[in-house]
Amino acid sequence: MSLSGSPADRASVPPVATSATSPIAALDAAPAREPLIEIRNLRVQLPTRDGLVSAIDGIDLTIGRGEIVALVGESGSGKSMTALSIARLLPPAAKVVSGTILLDGVDLLKLTDREMDRVRGSRIAMLFQQPKATLDPTSRVGEQVGETLRFQRHVGRRQAWARSVELLADVGIPEADRRARAYAHQLSGGMAQRVMTAAAISGEPELLIADEPTTALDVTVQAQILRLLTTKVRDHGLSMLLITHDLGIVSTIADRVVVLYAGKVVEDGPTARIINEPNHPYTEALMRSSLLIPLADGRLYAIPGGTPPPGEELVGCRFRARCHYADELGIADRCAAVEPGLHACESDAHHCRCWAVEDGLIQVQPASAGSLP
Amino acid sequence: MARFIVRRTIFLLATLFAVSVLAFVMPYFGEGDPARMILRARMGGELALDPAVVEAVRRQFGLDQPIPIQYLRWLEAAVTGDFGQSFTNRQPVGGIVLRALGVSFLLALAALVLATIIAVPLGILAALRSGGRRDSVIVTLTQGLVALPEYWLAPLGMLVFALWLGWLPAAGWTSPISVILPASVLCLRPLAYLLGVTRASMITVLESPYITAARSRGLSQFLTLRRHGLKNAMVPVMTLFSIWLAGTLGGSVVIEVIFNIPGLGRVMYEAVVNADMPVVQAGVLATVGLAIVINTLTDIGYAALNPAILVGESNG
Known part of the structure; x- marks a missing residue:
């Protein structure tokens, strides 16, 4: 698999790993699924008053197709930084000093900004911790849900709006046509996270990165949102990187767990193993x-x-x-x-x-x- | 939204009423006998006044009535647009003030629009790479602008663009291009402030979670800025714009005098010097009144930009 291939190359080359004739694939196939994301030796540094500080210090992480991987660790362990690195949405001051982030074999870190714009929304989507703050207060939510369709798929404004309403209904928002016209301040946190979920799946991405999607919500709502997320992820065959510190969530929905400590992976393995032993x-x-x-x-x-x-x-x-x-x-x-x-x-x-x-x-x-x- | 506008309008009318009382009463606190002031203004000097003439003038202008009665008469005429006659040239005050206000408003608006057109894009450019070299060049330059006094810049502008280059008229208010030089001088300080606020506001907005979220939906930096950055960043810029517009209206005396522009600042200055009370009264009412109108429009503008502002309104 070519590491430097452009998206066009990737489209024309059949996925090698699934080919039964490849002896290498046969060896690899046993434990893991075909990898969607492969992070190798990722190092991210942040400037501070005391000079550059490593927020991520050489992380390796693989997410298979259709796999739900939980990333756990204390605040400051590098969880969110890892998530933002994959989407290349790190704050401007943060610098990736080494490593590769392969999406289907293509290094995201080598893409131009415009190429990366096309990856976000269509191939990688994100959910964030504060759902209400992640919605623009000055723009109707239906307008925001339809953005990936309008600006990535070049769907017309009216069609995108109609699709937004469908998506909102699909994530369990009652009276979706009315709610599409609402603004963020008119929604509860749970509703806002449903809206963000609708926006995230609108572009039919392959990977959903959810950065503590339920931390800011009421306990009763947390379960609903998690159920919604797992349903959507399983139904659409998405991969998910779930960042959380709630091990209860991890044990119910994750296939694999990666534990971060101070910018390094200290343990990773199947959920049952990590939780029980x-x-x-x-x-x-x-x-x-x-x-x-x-x-x-x-x-x-x-x-x-x-x-x-x-x-x-x-x-x-x-x-x-x-x-x-x-x-x-x-x-x-x-x-x-x-x-x-x-x-x-x-x-x-x-x-x-x-x-x-x-x-x-x-x-x-x-x-x-x-x-x- | 409609209810919000109605409430703001009622508030506006109440404030205008209060201002009208102040505008009317104020001149009475200054000099002594208004009848003598009228005569002095007309005769153009301190003469030995015939008490009988003073008495006649007092009765003619209704100045023998109690002040509340005088106010009500003035107000009654004022709502029909009649603000009396100027003491100095007997012209209708309404016309004088309205013409001057028009000139000042045009000058202030030209200066502020010019300032905004330059400041907002530069402020955004600075914010996009805050801390970078481009940012520091922009910030240093504009901080320099704030320090330049208008009475120094105005003659310099005349010297360069009127005398040396001959591109623009040096002074006066005769053709549309007369506005360019004074507006350019007048725009510099608001430009510096508007730029600073645009930059600070945009830096805050760019760090907001909804900007990262918009990028994560696949919007390019430019589209994100256009669809989600601008509207949010413009609220404080609008505030500053309206404050400067209202302030420049009555406050561009220096520019109006230097460039010989028949604006409200100059008219008011002359009216105060000549103790021309009706002009002062109407002028104060017009300046403050327009400032209040601008403020109200700004408030309504906020609500149009950010509907969340209406939330507190409907409960309060």
């Missing part, structure tokens, strides 16, 4: 803290300490300062000196970045045993 001490801690089950003394568990401050020189394992295993197992010196690599766990589909796990020092036991319901 987290390997990395950070994933385990994250799991424990999000279960909201009281400890023996009645308090809730919280991961001690905080993420390393941006700009700090990072040597060794980034989680070491907050990891109790490092001291208990007497390997703290090694953890502090050398950064562990991402190594395969029991199965090829599961990876972890931890010395203790790699050397088999931690007895991986279902974290669920004592704590999960």
Whole structure:
């Protein structure tokens, strides 16, 4: 598969990976689906008062066709930056210093701005955290939903409006023809996220990036929006990159989970494995803290300490300062000196970045045993 | 929206009424006896006035009546457009003020439109790459403009464009091109402010989530700016535009005097010097009245730009 091919090349070349005659494809086919997005060694830097700081520090991430991948981690771990990098919508100050982001084998980072404009909306769509703030307050919502059609597919204004109304009805908005004429301030948060969903699927994209799409919504509405999203994603065969810190959401809808810590992937694997048998001490801690089950003394568990401050020189394992295993197992010196690599766990589909796990020092036991319901 | 406009209009009329009281009463706080002021204005100097003549003038102008009665008579005539006669040249005041107001409004509007046409695109350009070299050049240049005084720029403009190049008339208000030089001088300071506000407002808007969302729908930067950036960024620019327009109306005295333009600033200046009360009264009412009208139109404009503004209105 050509890495530098233009979109035109891609259209004319049949998808190699699905070809049964390719011996390489046959080898690869076993665990994963045909990859839609392949991020390799992505590094993004942000300028701060103390100089350039790595917000993303060499991330590898693959999203298969039709696959729902959850990206989890604390604030500042690089989740949103990763999402914005894929859509090439990083703030102007942020710089991609290395890496490739392949969409169907074409490096998005090498496209011209105009080529990238055609990728957004039609191939990659996005949902954001604050649905009401992501709608222009001065423009009718139907007008905004129809934009991808009007400006990417060159559909006429009236037709685009009619299609917007259909799409709004399709995402469960009652009286869609009336609501299409509403402005953002006249909608609830849940309604606004439905509108954004209608806009996102209007261009029939292949990838939906949802950056904490339900975080700002009421708990009761969260479930509705998630159901809507999964239905749409499955019905249209979309791939989804779901950014969240809600592990409940992850366990119900994601196929695979990628855990970020301080700009690096520390663990990734199939959802069931990650949820039930987290390997990395950070994933385990994250799991424990999000279960909201009281400890023996009645308090809730919280991961001690905080993420390393941006700009700090990072040597060794980034989680070491907050990891109790490092001291208990007497390997703290090694953890502090050398950064562990991402190594395969029991199965090829599961990876972890931890010395203790790699050397088999931690007895991986279902974290669920004592704590999960 | 209709209800909003009706409410604004009622508010406008109430304010106008209050202004009319102030405009009428104000001259009475200054000099002493209005009848003597009239005679002095007509005779053009301090003479020994015959008490009988003063008394006759007082009765002729109704100045022997209590002030509230005088006000009501003035108001009654004023609503029909009759603001009395000028003390100095006995011309109808309504005509004098209206003509002068027309000239000043044209000058102010020309200056402000010119300023906006230049400031808004430059402000957007600066905002698109804020912090870049283009941005700093634009900002530094315009900050310099604010510091230049009009009484220095105006003669310089005359020297260059009228005397040396001979492209434009040096002064006067005779043909449409007479407006170019004074409007150009007058536009510089509002230009600097409008540019600053456009830039700041656009920087804020460009960082808004709805701009990123619009880009994520596949809109190019230009389309995003046109469809979602401009309208949102223009609200504070409109405010500043209307403030400057209202302020320039009565405040371009220096320019009107230097360029010999028969505008309201100059007429008012002369009326005050000559204690020509009816002209001062009508002039104040006209300037303030027009400023209030501009403000009301701006408020309605906001609501047209951003319907969310109406939300507080219907509840309040």
